[in-house]
């Protein structure tokens with residue numbers, strides 16, 4: 001058993017940390033208060049070669065490991081989890097394009113995500129009434145000559161206001177999961193528009209919007225990402241990997257909360273009660289356990305071994321423990337923890353949603369139980 005992180009992985013972690021500490025952390029509080037989506041910073045992060053880390057060199061990416069990717073998101077989320085989720089979703093879109101897009105599609109949509117030519121990429125699966133049960137989605141695509149005509153609505157789509165490309169799941173092949181295909185939509189496509197911006201409790205420097213397709217017309221052969229009916233598999237494959245990103249994001253938030261707590265207690269200069277010491281020991285142990293689960297899932301993915309259940313375990317445990325850690329850190333700092341004196345109250349608000357998106361904790365437990373029953 002080797003717990004060593006390779007020198008390449010350490011180098012990527014160092015680069016992400018340096019960027020996060022100098023170009024993100026000092027501004028994260030202001031971005032959140034002003035609900036500022038940090039487009040230029042995101043493009044600068046991409047120019048550092050840190051978006052789409054796992055995209056192979058053959059597809060124009062850095063060809064780094066998932067372990068390196070997880071470490072980089074952990075660093076970014078300690079500074080600003082809104083920035084981390086935007087990068088994580090763009091990286092997930094990049095990985096989908098690297099695996100399923102044609103060379104022409106990759107040149108047009110993947111390379112700009114990797115280079116910062118696009119601010120972000122969006123992953124448009126969820127719909128009103130089709131969140132956990134994505135297979136029930138209703139956005140339709142009908143074929144008219146060489147065009148795909150899309151009608152419907154997507155909801156809760158991260159980075160929708162700034163994305164250069166949208167990976168969209170549509171129904172074009174009947175009912176159920178086999179009736180779903182994946183296509184690429186551009187922001188300037190006729191009949192496509194951005195709808196309501198969500199007023200969220202946290203991650204206020206990320207954008208989350210609905211998307212409207214009203215007879216949206218796309219050149220269907222150039223934009224298909226899957227064969228007809230093959231889209232659901234792409235979504236589930238992407239979400240397995242995406243859950244490592246969300247776990248890493250939650251871990252970074254919790255790690256940041258522990259740092260805030262340490263600093264706050266130092267400033268208060270008070271000595272801890274025995275019970276408080278026990279709580280801190282528990283929080284630190286959960287942090288370490290979460291990290292081990294995340295890196296194990298990442299390592300399995302890198303080894304091309306089955307990792308779906310491990311990613312689900314990492315997500316359920318890391319996101320729930322991060323919420324406990326943030327909650328407890330606020331409690332331990334007393335009233336100060338509830339103010340903007342530290343970043344704790346922001347971290348507590350940002351953390352909640354990590355137990356919801358890319359599959360709620362309940363859904364993760366279904367994935368884990370299913371895999372156990374199959375074994």
Ligand SMILES: Cc1cc2nc3c(=O)[nH]c(=O)nc-3n(C[C@H](O)[C@H](O)[C@H](O)COP(=O)(O)OP(=O)(O)OC[C@H]3O[C@@H](n4cnc5c(N)ncnc54)[C@H](O)[C@@H]3O)c2cc1C
Nearest residue numbers: 123124125126131132156157158208356357358359360362
């Ligand atoms: C900030 C934010 C960003 C997001 N970004 C994106 C994005 O970029 N792209 C995208 O496609 N989606 C995105 N989403 C949507 C997200 O993935 C969904 O919210 C999530 O999948 C849950 O779906 P839902 O909200 O419809 O909840 P529901 O599916 O309606 O679930 C409601 C509750 O019921 C529980 N539940 C549902 N089914 C079961 C079951 N079978 N057994 C037990 N319990 C169950 C759930 O765990 C949950 O507690 C985002 C959401 C948020 C909040």
